Amino acid sequence: MSLDVALWLGQDGLVNGAIYALLALSLVLVFSVTRVIFVAQGEFVALGGLTLAALQAGRTPGTFWLLCAAHGAVALRDGAAALRAGSARGFGRSLLFHLGYPALLAPVLWLAPLRSAPAWVQIPLTLALVVPLGPATWRLAFEPIAGASVLTLLIVSVAVHLALVNLGLLSFGAEGVRTRPLSEARLSLGSVAVPAQAAWVVLFSAGLMAALWFLSRRTLAGKALRAAAMNRVGARLSGIPVALAGRWSFALAALVGAASGVLISPITTLYYDTGFLIGLKGFVGAVIGGLASYPAAAAGALLVGLFEAGASFWASAWKEIIVFGLVVPVLLWRSVAARHVVEED
Amino acid sequence: MSRRVAAAALAAALLAAPLLLDDYHLSLSCYIGMNALVAVGLVLLTGVSGLTSFGQAAFVGMGAYASAVWTTSPAVPAALGSWATSPWVALPVTLSLAALAALGLGAVTLRLAGHYLPLGTIAWGLSLYFLFGNLEALGGHTGLAGIPPVPVLGLALASPRAFHLLTWAVVLGAVLATRNLLDSRAGRAIRALKGGRLMAESMGVDTARMRAVVFLVAAMQAATAGWLYAHFQRFVNPTPFSLHAGIEFLFMGVVGGIGEVWGALAGAGLVTVAMQWLRDVLPRLVGQAGDFELVVFGIAMVAVLQRSPQGLWPLLARRVPPPPRRLDAGAPPLPRRAMPPRGEPLLEVRAVVKRFGGLTAVDGVSLSVRAGEIVGLVGPNGAGKSTLFDVLSGVADPDAGEVHLRGHAVQGRSQRAIAALGLCRTFQHAQLVTGMSAVENAALGAHRRGRRGVLAAAWRLDRAEEARLLGEAARQLFRVGLGADPWRPAGTLPLGQQRLLEVARALCADPCLLLLDEPAAGLRHLEKRALAELLGSLRREGMSVLLVEHDAEFVWGLADQVVVMDFGRIIAAGPPAEVRRDPRVVEAWLGAEG
Numbered sequence: 001m002s003l004d005v006a007l008w009l010g011q012d013g014l015v016n017g018a019i020y021a022l023l024a025l026s027l028v029l030v031f032s033v034t035r036v037i038f039v040a041q042g043e044f045v046a047l048g049g050l051t052l053a054a055l056q057a058g059r060t061p062g063t064f065w066l067l068c069a070a071h072g073a074v075a076l077r078d079g080a081a082a083l084r085a086g087s088a089r090g091f092g093r094s095l096l097f098h099l100g101y102p103a104l105l106a107p108v109l110w111l112a113p114l115r116s117a118p119a120w121v122q123i124p125l126t127l128a129l130v131v132p133l134g135p136a137t138w139r140l141a142f143e144p145i146a147g148a149s150v151l152t153l154l155i156v157s158v159a160v161h162l163a164l165v166n167l168g169l170l171s172f173g174a175e176g177v178r179t180r181p182l183s184e185a186r187l188s189l190g191s192v193a194v195p196a197q198a199a200w201v202v203l204f205s206a207g208l209m210a211a212l213w214f215l216s217r218r219t220l221a222g223k224a225l226r227a228a229a230m231n232r233v234g235a236r237l238s239g240i241p242v243a244l245a246g247r248w249s250f251a252l253a254a255l256v257g258a259a260s261g262v263l264i265s266p267i268t269t270l271y272y273d274t275g276f277l278i279g280l281k282g283f284v285g286a287v288i289g290g291l292a293s294y295p296a297a298a299a300g301a302l303l304v305g306l307f308e309a310g311a312s313f314w315a316s317a318w319k320e321i322i323v324f325g326l327v328v329p330v331l332l333w334r335s336v337a338a339r340h341v342v343e344e345d
Numbered sequence: 346m347s348r349r350v351a352a353a354a355l356a357a358a359l360l361a362a363p364l365l366l367d368d369y370h371l372s373l374s375c376y377i378g379m380n381a382l383v384a385v386g387l388v389l390l391t392g393v394s395g396l397t398s399f400g401q402a403a404f405v406g407m408g409a410y411a412s413a414v415w416t417t418s419p420a421v422p423a424a425l426g427s428w429a430t431s432p433w434v435a436l437p438v439t440l441s442l443a444a445l446a447a448l449g450l451g452a453v454t455l456r457l458a459g460h461y462l463p464l465g466t467i468a469w470g471l472s473l474y475f476l477f478g479n480l481e482a483l484g485g486h487t488g489l490a491g492i493p494p495v496p497v498l499g500l501a502l503a504s505p506r507a508f509h510l511l512t513w514a515v516v517l518g519a520v521l522a523t524r525n526l527l528d529s530r531a532g533r534a535i536r537a538l539k540g541g542r543l544m545a546e547s548m549g550v551d552t553a554r555m556r557a558v559v560f561l562v563a564a565m566q567a568a569t570a571g572w573l574y575a576h577f578q579r580f581v582n583p584t585p586f587s588l589h590a591g592i593e594f595l596f597m598g599v600v601g602g603i604g605e606v607w608g609a610l611a612g613a614g615l616v617t618v619a620m621q622w623l624r625d626v627l628p629r630l631v632g633q634a635g636d637f638e639l640v641v642f643g644i645a646m647v648a649v650l651q652r653s654p655q656g657l658w659p660l661l662a663r664r665v666p667p668p669p670r671r672l673d674a675g676a677p678p679l680p681r682r683a684m685p686p687r688g689e690p691l692l693e694v695r696a697v698v699k700r701f702g703g704l705t706a707v708d709g710v711s712l713s714v715r716a717g718e719i720v721g722l723v724g725p726n727g728a729g730k731s732t733l734f735d736v737l738s739g740v741a742d743p744d745a746g747e748v749h750l751r752g753h754a755v756q757g758r759s760q761r762a763i764a765a766l767g768l769c770r771t772f773q774h775a776q777l778v779t780g781m782s783a784v785e786n787a788a789l790g791a792h793r794r795g796r797r798g799v800l801a802a803a804w805r806l807d808r809a810e811e812a813r814l815l816g817e818a819a820r821q822l823f824r825v826g827l828g829a830d831p832w833r834p835a836g837t838l839p840l841g842q843q844r845l846l847e848v849a850r851a852l853c854a855d856p857c858l859l860l861l862d863e864p865a866a867g868l869r870h871l872e873k874r875a876l877a878e879l880l881g882s883l884r885r886e887g888m889s890v891l892l893v894e895h896d897a898e899f900v901w902g903l904a905d906q907v908v909v910m911d912f913g914r915i916i917a918a919g920p921p922a923e924v925r926r927d928p929r930v931v932e933a934w935l936g937a938e939g
Contacts, residue, residue, distance in 0.1 A: 104758050144651045151397055154463055156789045158399060158592055163643025169635050324468040329466055331453040
């Protein structure tokens with residue numbers, strides 16, 4: 001292998017690894033706050049990329065209709081709860097937000113000249129369309145059974161993945177998309193020319209990861225989130241709004257997912273089902289880190305990226321098998337380290 | 346309608362089906378059967394044992410491909426003659442391969458927390474799917490064709506009509522074997538896996554091994570379904586073995602009722618038919634091609650888990666009540682352990698320390714229990730009594746100090762090793778398998794006194810031993826005063842009686858040292874007196890008891906020795922009459938004014 005190839009593979013692995021690390025971090029965050037292993041996180045990556053591509057192509061992204069449907073369902077659920085409780089307090093606000101929000105977006109989508117708009121308009125709009133789907137997913141799928149076992153939550157999470165990935169197919173079709181990069185420039189790395197977008201991906205991911213880490217470890221809100229994860233009752237007694245913790249962590253997960261999708265869509269062709277594999281690789285990274293530690297998860301995910309780059313060079317047909325096979329030695333090692341019987345909740 | 350009648354009706358319907366249905370519906374019924382076979386394994390794995398797998402489709406694929414390669418490849422068995430390519434020879438090969446894969450996967454995930462297995466199986470399901478598609482020898486994405494049909498008595502089962510019988514014979518065989526298994530010594534251990542692992546280990550159950558066994562059984566049932574599939578379709582490609590198929594299998598179990606074997610049948614039927622129907626209807630409705638049934642499927646799965654986590658089975662079960670059960674009073678009693686001679690040192694605890702971070706819960710505790718003695722361990726809440734119990738029974742390792750049981754150093758040994766020496770305990774918070782009957786819960790205590798395993802249980806070769814185990818359980822239930830309704834689910838007993846059931850379970854272990862953690866809490870006055878009498882008669886039989894209890898009168902009246910703990914240390918020890926006058930005890934117990 002020549003130095004050029006090594007450099008190329010290294011940057012490729014680094015770029016993918018950065019995205020996996022971002023997703024791994026947000027998986028750890030969601031898991032530690034809600035005990036949900038959010039398998040469907042990858043779908044937000046696909047939705048982010050596909051939505052941006054639709055905006056750039058001058059089409060109304062299907063995400064808008066997903067958002068309407070999800071918000072409608074949440075409003076219905078809140079309405080039913082208000083009926084049962086015999087009081088409409090809070091329901092009015094829910095109705096206003098869940099129906100008003102898409103109503104506010106609609107004129108922008110239909111009237112503004114989005115196709116020719118600059119990236120700093122298109123990208124926030126993409127996030128505005130995708131991110132609210134995160135809390136809505138929490139409200140609809142997980143909140144009613146927030147106290148269930150990790151296993152039940154995982155099964156629900158897989159079911160959500162199944163529904164979302166096929167809703168993606170329904171709203172965007174099966175064609176792959178690429179979006180316009182933030183800049184067309186190329187950086188030269190020795191003799192290898194690397195698209196500037198790759199550098200953007202790494203920089204943005206690093207920034208977002210640092211922000212996530214800071215948020216969860218150093219701020220009161222982050223500490224409250226973690227307290228809600230460790231002991232729901234205790235946290236509630238201490239005045240932490242536990243119900244909000246789920247919504248916020250899912251909003252963060254959706255934000256991280258959509259942002260990842262936006263970042264990589266100029267350098268990777270995204271299909272409606274690409275997100276799942278990307279998410280799972282982030283997940284392999286998180287497992288390497290033991291689903292607990294942020295730096296370990298990030299390091300694990302970077303390793304996955306580099307491994308994948310190497311595998312795609314030497315045995316591209318076996319790439320996925322090799323990457324997912326990585327889990328086995330890691331689990332084996334963790335398994336040997338575990339001594340006492342662990343009682344699950 | 347009783348269950349027997351319902352089962353007979355089902356069997357008759359299946360027998361008559363080939364005469365009544367056309368090929369299309371018979372094929373559908375065959376697919377339902379194969380799906381049910383996988384779902385039955387998931388009931389055992391997920392519903393009963395609290396483990397789960399999204400990778401069952403990969404095991405199905407493994408079974409299908411292994412048999413396909415074995416029966417079509419000219420290279421493998423050519424030297425052995427034509428009989429070697431028979432599907433019947435391929436079946437054991439297939440099963441061994443699946444067993445090996447399951448053992449390997451189980452070995453790396455089953456010792457970890459419950460969510461690592463499903464996660465491992467997702468990776469496994471994806472990898473194997475890609476492998477099927479990429480291996481030249483397996484025909485890549487086009488697959489393998491020309492697989493021979495299964496011959497039975499010289500007849501090739503090539504039509505759905507002929508195959509229907511084989512499929513359902515296998516399925517019903519698996520259902521019966523699984524039900525038999527759950528109603529046995531091994532089955533009780535398996536039913537304790539979900540949420541009761543600590544307790545089960547204390548009763549001598551090797552829970553890691555039982556988890557592996559369950560995973561193995563589920564994988565082999567899936568591989569058998571794959572074998573059927575390959576020889577029914579006579580053609581295999583990777584598509585039906587994707588991760589999504591694995592999720593569908595799990596959903597069949599969840600919809601039908603993941604806790605019950607028959608529920609898997611109902612779920613497989615419902616989901617298979619509904620998916621078939623949605624696959625026809627939805628693309629026409631939406632106006633484009635795609636797997637839109639999966640949207641409905643995913644949302645339905647979430648709804649079922651939210652609304653009715655028990656699935657459909659409880660609804661069906663109410664219409665078909667189970668037959669009443671009886672105990673065989675004539676079974677010979679189990680052999681008993683020889684009690685150590687009265688007065689012999691049984692338990693020696695020397696300077697044991699247990700810390701949790703900065704908190705020292707047990708701080709240099711020493712005490713001893715002699716054979717045939719009741720020692721009361723008392724003290725305020727948080728004094729470290731239950732932690733000490735955990736250290737003695739092997740639930741927790743001490744940070745320092747020694748524990749000797751019958752002359753063996755046992756600090757840091759496993760719960761099972763300590764149980765084998767004759768120590769059995771109850772738990773402060775009753776640890777019962779709530780859905781299981783009282784007598785079966787008690788019989789869990791006698792786990793170490795039986796030998797019959799999974800295979801014997803599945804084919805009912807364990808009945809003689811089983812009658813003795815249940816007989817012992819019934820005797821101990823009677824002894825603690827719960828003999829009236831042995832088949833009542835343990836979870837429906839009042840809290841005080843649940844504690845008595847814990848005592849009965851511990852007695853089933855035939856221990857020489859009994860560790861009781863607040864057995865009298867929640868009991869009424871008369872029940873307490875009966876318990877005290879029971880403990881007294883156990884002492885006469887030579888058993889020793891270490892007793893944690895808050896009811897002072899109960900302890901003073903019963904114990905030979907009393908040890909008082911406060912803040913992790915022993916503040917007084919000796920005969921009850923002396924200890925209760927000790928000023929430090931009075932202060933710790935009653936406050937200074939006493």
